[in-house]
Amino acid sequence: MSAGVIAIDGPAASGKGTLARRIAAAFGVPHLDTGLLYRAVAARCLAAGGLDDEAASIAAARALEVTGLDAEALRSAEIGAAASVVAARPGVRAALMDLQRRFAAQPGGAVLDGRDIGTVICPDAAAKLFVTATPEVRARRRLNELLGRGAPATYDAVLADIRTRDARDSGRAAAPLLQAPDALRLDTTDLDIEAAFAAAMALIAGKRRA
Ligand SMILES: Nc1ncnc2c1ncn2[C@@H]1O[C@H](COP(=O)(O)OP(=O)(O)OP(=O)(O)O)[C@@H](O)[C@H]1O
Ligand SMILES: Nc1ccn([C@@H]2O[C@H](COP(=O)(O)O)[C@@H](O)[C@H]2O)c(=O)n1
Numbered sequence: 001m002s003a004g005v006i007a008i009d010g011p012a013a014s015g016k017g018t019l020a021r022r023i024a025a026a027f028g029v030p031h032l033d034t035g036l037l038y039r040a041v042a043a044r045c046l047a048a049g050g051l052d053d054e055a056a057s058i059a060a061a062r063a064l065e066v067t068g069l070d071a072e073a074l075r076s077a078e079i080g081a082a083a084s085v086v087a088a089r090p091g092v093r094a095a096l097m098d099l100q101r102r103f104a105a106q107p108g109g110a111v112l113d114g115r116d117i118g119t120v121i122c123p124d125a126a127a128k129l130f131v132t133a134t135p136e137v138r139a140r141r142r143l144n145e146l147l148g149r150g151a152p153a154t155y156d157a158v159l160a161d162i163r164t165r166d167a168r169d170s171g172r173a174a175a176p177l178l179q180a181p182d183a184l185r186l187d188t189t190d191l192d193i194e195a196a197f198a199a200a201m202a203l204i205a206g207k208r209r210a
Helices: 016-027 035-047 054-062 077-086 089-106 117-121 133-148 156-173 193-209
Strands: 005-009 032-033 109-113 129-133 186-187
Touching: 005 016, 005 117, 016 089, 016 109, 016 129, 016 193, 032 089, 035 054, 035 077, 035 089, 035 186, 054 089, 077 156, 089 109, 089 117, 109 117, 117 129, 133 156, 186 193
Parallel strands: 005 109, 005 129, 032 109, 129 186
Antiparallel strands: none
């Protein structure tokens, strides 16, 4: 049976990517981390001199492909912050829309995670999750991740980055971060990765039975 499209949204470091990878593996379907697309656009703008040139950011988005993105290099805090700046531009979002929808349309289904998958990219998804956790817990998890990679980071700086990014992503006019009315909310604040995965799979199973 086809998994259909599973849309997973949520704020920074809520664990949606971790869940999306696990859920995609469980259903045997491809996964797209859509945040990487915005990160790649931002990285190209930074490499070309900065974020101010909106037309250049739209051109970078139009030239992007989903394959060959260096996830490891794109996952820095600096690129994450820059991604949320270019992601607020309607032209950048429009340029990335078809790419994401083509990925979602693969036979057999797909899992996509991001900020606007259930609301804008795949409003007809078979199942939608909105993954949350408190900012403090998200900051602690992201700090551990950054330190584990040998990146310099402090709890206060990571928490400030998360708060700034959440506010920008939720407050923008173009496809803001928000829970789709038909999305199932999963708060992972008190759940470890295994428990969060089990809860997500139970929510998806319930949705498919409904
Ligand atoms: N339930 C959990 N318990 C503990 N750690 C978790 C949990 N879920 C995810 N993590 C860890 O938290 C960090 C952030 O998770 P992840 O990258 O999946 O979040 P995200 O929402 O995709 O982030 P981003 O928006 O920045 O892409 C990772 O290091 C991951 O291993
Ligand atoms: N569907 C999406 C996905 C991401 N963004 C923006 O990109 C930034 C980085 O995303 P991560 O998931 O890798 O943290 C994020 O802060 C958003 O601004 C988006 O707008 N829509």
